[in-house]
Every structure is written in structure tokens, then in C-alpha cells.
Amino acid sequence: MSSSATVRTARRRRTLRLAAAALTAAAGLTLTACSGSDAAGAKPAGRTDAGAAAVDAGGAGSSNGAQDGGAQAGSEAQADSGAKAGAKAGSGAKADGAAKQSGGAHATGGGKAGVERCHTSGLKAAFATGGDAVPDPNAGGATTTSIVLTNKGGSACKIGGFPGVDLKSENGGERWSLARSSKKFSSITLQPGDSTDFTINVAMTKEETGFYQPAFADVTPPNETTSLTVEWPWGTLVDQRSATHPATFVNPIG
Known part of the structure; x- marks a missing residue:
């Protein structure tokens, strides 16, 4: 083989190695990019658990909020019912008081109207x-x-x-x-x-x-x-x- 052919062969091999190296580097970059994308999509375990906890907490909060809201609504309804019952009882007491008072007034008037005859x-x-x-x-x-x-x-x-x-x-x-x-x-x-x-x-x-x-x-x-x-x-x-x-x-x- 002549020296010029040897030089061309050496250049070709060098070019091939460079190309292979470039391909390897590109593949590595591609794999790294894919790995980063997957990591970004999957999220770190810690963050995923925290996010899930937050979501669960939020969901639990919403559920508890619904329960608390229901309990609060029930309490308010019960309180409102109690207040109405109390108001009704109060009205009954007032009416009863009024009836007693009316009845007391009627007894006094009856006493005046019911003056005994002269003996x-x-x-x-x-x-x-x-x-x-x-x-x-x-x-x-x-x-x-x-x-x-x-x-x-x-x-x-x-x-x-x-x-x-x-x-x-x-x-x-x-x-x-x-x-x-x-x-x-x-x-x-x-x-x-x-x-x-x-x-x-x-x-x-x-x-x-x-x-x-x-x-x-x-x-x-x-x-x-x-x-x-x-x-x-x-x-x-x-x-x-x-x-x-x-x-x-x-x-x-x-």
C-alpha cells in the first residue's frame, strides 16, 4: 500500500471514529433528554408523595369540610330549630302569661262586676x-x-x-x-x-x-x-x- 493510500485510510478511520463518537455523544444526549423528560413527568418521589399528600389532604379537607359543613349546617339547623322552638315556647309562655294576665284582669273586673248584693x-x-x-x-x-x-x-x-x-x-x-x-x-x-x-x-x-x-x-x-x-x-x-x-x-x- 502506498503512503497516500495509508494516509487516506487513516483519515477515513479517524473520520469514522469521530462519527461514531459523535453518534455516541448524540445518543447520550438523547438518552439524557429522555430521562429528564421522564423525570419531569414522573416527578421526584418526595415531591410526588408531598403532592399526593397535598391532594389527599385537600380531598380530605374537602371531605372533612363537607362533613364539617354538614355538621355545621346540622348544628345551625338544630340551633335554628331550637331557637324556633324556644321562640315558640317563649311565645307560648308569653301567651300563657298574657292569658294569665288577661285572666287576672278578668278576675279583678269580675270582682268589681260581681259586687255582692246588699244584705x-x-x-x-x-x-x-x-x-x-x-x-x-x-x-x-x-x-x-x-x-x-x-x-x-x-x-x-x-x-x-x-x-x-x-x-x-x-x-x-x-x-x-x-x-x-x-x-x-x-x-x-x-x-x-x-x-x-x-x-x-x-x-x-x-x-x-x-x-x-x-x-x-x-x-x-x-x-x-x-x-x-x-x-x-x-x-x-x-x-x-x-x-x-x-x-x-x-x-x-x-
């Missing part, structure tokens, strides 16, 4: 004898006399209606239960010390015959069974004890 033991009776209270003996039956009833008790009482009036003779043997008029009446309340009265239409007479001379009058307050006895202050009456429509009769209280 004989709490009253005193007397004929009105001053001024115009004196019956006119010349009126021929068109005159009146009044009996005053006074509340001598310590509390108010109510009275109204017809009293019973029985006239009695001196010895009490001859009684005259006076008839009642047809007048309407209402009830009145007497405070302690207050008085009311009722009138008696009387037929006075000066005749010496056919007369009746009362000595006392027994006054029985309405709805009572016991009476108050007062002295008769006037003269004689026409005796009409057996008459159907006597001119001497009782008018109501109130």
Missing part, C-alpha cells in the same frame, strides 16, 4: 221626714213617703228591685203586706255610707172609720228574708188591705 245585716232603714218628704194628708191618695236605706257596712254592695214592706199595728196583730207597683227598676251600687231610697204611695185619710193606723213598718231588702223595723211617723191610711188595686203600694229601688 239586711249591712243596711239600716229610716223614713225620710224632712221637707218635701212629709206626705200630704190632704192629697187623697196621691202622695208618697220615702224610706231611706244606707249601706252601713265596710264594702260596696249592690241593691235593686222591690223591697217587701209589711205594716204592723200597735200590738202587731194586724199586718198589711203592701202590693207592688209595675214600675221597672235597675240595680245600683252603694259604697260604704251611701244611701238610696224607695217610695211608698200612700192613701191618707182623716176619717174616723175605714182607716188603718200603722205603728211600724217591717222592711225586707230585695232577695233577703230578714227585715228591718222602723217606726211609722205618719197618720192613718185608708184601709184597703182587701182591695184588688189599693192606693197604698210599694215602688222599687233603683
Whole structure:
């Protein structure tokens, strides 16, 4: 082989080695690049675990958050339900309190409206004898006399209606239960010390015959069974004890 051929051969081999080296280097670079890409895609183990933990933590957080949110919502619903129940109970208590208070007010008003009637033991009776209270003996039956009833008790009482009036003779043997008029009446309340009265239409007479001379009058307050006895202050009456429509009769209280 000639020296020029040897040189060409040596150059060719050198070129081949350089090419091979270049190919090897390129392959290494390629492998390194692929390895880096895979590592970047796969991520380091530590970072992968941390990321997974973070994701799990986030997921767990979301789940716990949902549970916590559900629990919180349940608590809020329960609290809201309790608050409503409390408010309802409060309203019931207020209503009950109001009912009791209304009921307390109604009892007080009932007490006022339910004043007891006047009893004989709490009253005193007397004929009105001053001024115009004196019956006119010349009126021929068109005159009146009044009996005053006074509340001598310590509390108010109510009275109204017809009293019973029985006239009695001196010895009490001859009684005259006076008839009642047809007048309407209402009830009145007497405070302690207050008085009311009722009138008696009387037929006075000066005749010496056919007369009746009362000595006392027994006054029985309405709805009572016991009476108050007062002295008769006037003269004689026409005796009409057996008459159907006597001119001497009782008018109501109130």
C-alpha cells in the first residue's frame, strides 16, 4: 500500500471514529433528554408523595369540610330549630302569661262586676221626714213617703228591685203586706255610707172609720228574708188591705 493510500485510510478511520463518537455523544444526549423528560413527568418521589399528600389532604379537607359543613349546617339547623322552638315556647309562655294576665284582669273586673248584693245585716232603714218628704194628708191618695236605706257596712254592695214592706199595728196583730207597683227598676251600687231610697204611695185619710193606723213598718231588702223595723211617723191610711188595686203600694229601688 502506498503512503497516500495509508494516509487516506487513516483519515477515513479517524473520520469514522469521530462519527461514531459523535453518534455516541448524540445518543447520550438523547438518552439524557429522555430521562429528564421522564423525570419531569414522573416527578421526584418526595415531591410526588408531598403532592399526593397535598391532594389527599385537600380531598380530605374537602371531605372533612363537607362533613364539617354538614355538621355545621346540622348544628345551625338544630340551633335554628331550637331557637324556633324556644321562640315558640317563649311565645307560648308569653301567651300563657298574657292569658294569665288577661285572666287576672278578668278576675279583678269580675270582682268589681260581681259586687255582692246588699244584705239586711249591712243596711239600716229610716223614713225620710224632712221637707218635701212629709206626705200630704190632704192629697187623697196621691202622695208618697220615702224610706231611706244606707249601706252601713265596710264594702260596696249592690241593691235593686222591690223591697217587701209589711205594716204592723200597735200590738202587731194586724199586718198589711203592701202590693207592688209595675214600675221597672235597675240595680245600683252603694259604697260604704251611701244611701238610696224607695217610695211608698200612700192613701191618707182623716176619717174616723175605714182607716188603718200603722205603728211600724217591717222592711225586707230585695232577695233577703230578714227585715228591718222602723217606726211609722205618719197618720192613718185608708184601709184597703182587701182591695184588688189599693192606693197604698210599694215602688222599687233603683
